Amino acid sequence: MQHTRRKVLKSGGGAGVLALLFAAGIVRPAKGLAQSGNAFSMKTVPDAMRALGAQNAAASAGILIKAPEIAENGAVVPIAVESRLAGTESITLLIEKNPNPLAASFNIPAGTEPNVSTRVKIGESSDVYALVKAEGKYFMAKKEIKITLGGCGG
């Protein structure tokens, strides 16, 4: 089941498809970030999202993932996420192809701009998902980042 979902996710691509899949999946009570410790150990994006209670996240153009499309080195990939959604409460980063996709989650209190920047490891070329909780609901966006081999390669 898990495997199939992952496959569809890869081939289907769009976030809308993903949201539909989640909607069709097992519905669990929504969990807040307090539970994200569990989500960090999940091995797929859908499982991590479900552990966060974000399985119904809808694709949104109000989330901007600012990252290079090609990284010279996967050990350090700069990623900034900006949310233009009113009432943004949290920003979460997931990297699909990493062994544990959930990379980082930020709580945004009132008065802090919904715009954070950090650097993550990406093992191989992968889709990166930004998940935003705004006014109690989850939204998401994604971007593909290519990791290249660099230098003398030895």
Add this chain to the structure above:
Amino acid sequence: MMIRRRMAAAVLAAGAALGALAQSSPEAEIAKYREALAAGNPADLWEARGEALWKQKRGPKNASFEACDLGKGPGVVKGAYAELPRHFADADRVMDLETRLAHCMVTLQGFRYEDATKRVFGAGTNRSDFESLAAWITAESRGVTMNVALGHAKEHEAYQLGEKMFYFRGGPHDFACATCHGESGKRIRLQDLPNLTEKAGAQLAYTTWPAYRVSQGELRTFQWRLNDCFRQQRFPDLKFASDASIALTTFLARNANGAAFNAPAIKR
């Protein structure tokens, strides 16, 4: 401080743009990657450690580096790196920064040379004092114009032998420094290769070392840069502070004369 960082970012971006004249999409994206990295350089962490180390009393003689002469008089750090390597009369030898630091650890702080140079390249939590010290000392030359004088006969000779070494082909792959760094507009994989035989390339390359190497999560010095080039050239292991390492550094540093020093930088 902030302005300095922004300047560094601008210069890095400009350098990347220069290299990617063809402006195809991969090059533009790589330039974006480099620009984003320049916004925060972990070399800062090494600079802070280096400044503390410089002032700390250490070794059998319980002395700090503050009496160490980097060429502009005891304790003068500002701008010193932009004039290195140079001949030091007290040792009658041309020395680069790291060789001079090892010299001060022995003469001022009383360390045995073997102990002083036990860890010249750091790995993770096993850090090298040389890398921390070099981060801070080189940062104190940021914006200073490179000016390696070659006024002494031994400095001339180091330059001349360094040049020979630059073109020396050897090992199972027939590689010389010049194999990768002797022509303009070339790249290895997606990385632009500076042509070190021309002024612009020599300047861009030399003034951006030391650098925080994101692929390793370490700050690397020029001694490391040369050692790792020769590793990839399939040569044996270039000895730290060896005459050959200093000669080649002299050749490359002198060729960067006239450019503003701009390191520690951040690189792939």
Add this chain to the structure above:
Amino acid sequence: MSDPMRIRAAERDGVVNVKVLMSHEMETGQRKDAAGKIVPAHFISKITATHQGKTVLSAQWGPAVSKNPFLEFNFKGGKKGDKVVVTWEDNKGETRTDETTIN
């Protein structure tokens, strides 16, 4: 003991830009050492930034955040001269707190 963070905080038009560099290995727990043994996971798992006692950002991280982590964010309401305090805690329970003055 871990090394101090490098924190920069600059105020412009009522918005404070905060940049933090942390000295940490961020071991994933998946890497093998030279002897082929797995290096145990060791990473910063929690971060809190406060201004005048109020939390301006908190975060939970996994080991996918890069070695020597970098974090940048902006908050409103800070003045030049105020303090910004950042605390991290890693998965082994070690913590570190540093502060800087907004300029």
Add this chain to the structure above:
Amino acid sequence: MKTMNSGKAVLIGIAAFVAGCASVSDQEASQKALAMMKASFNERGQAKLDRLNQDEAQRLCSKPPTQELAKDVAARIEKENLASIRYPADGKLIGDWKNGERIAQSGQGMQFNDDPKRPSGANCYACHQLSKAEISYGTIGPSLYHFGKLRGTSDAIQRYTYGKVFNSQAFSACSNMPRFGHNGILTEQQMKDVTALLLDPSSPVNQ
């Protein structure tokens, strides 16, 4: 004469100035540099000090790439290197392009930190474009995309391709390309696989 405003002119100036002041001749400088290098490297792993002993081609090619080689010297280097090429006894020059692709991607081998028991790569992508799919390629050498599609797979082309991989300097004195067979970097089977990568019609190089 072109306008002398380039950085190169300045560098040549410096070099001339330095050479003018120095007390030793060019040949003496070469000898001194070699002695200095021999004292400045440590043997480590498989990389012994004998790697600093140059053969004739290495010695003659230790020059700026812009400096032309005399025609007779170039011809001599090419002749000697051509004589060193050994073709497989079974006469088959085309191996498995899939292995060839792996070899082309790998930069492993012969470094002091490499395990000598593991096979070396050829690291072709470091210097050459080969396929459409791999965007991370270098430009030190020419693009080899469509290498076989443009040339076909005649016996002569197969022999040239295998020979070029075996010893690049047989065809181009002082080429930057390693002499993979001559210097024992790749095995015979590996060179067949790289030849296949370049020539096999189903290889990504020829799509």
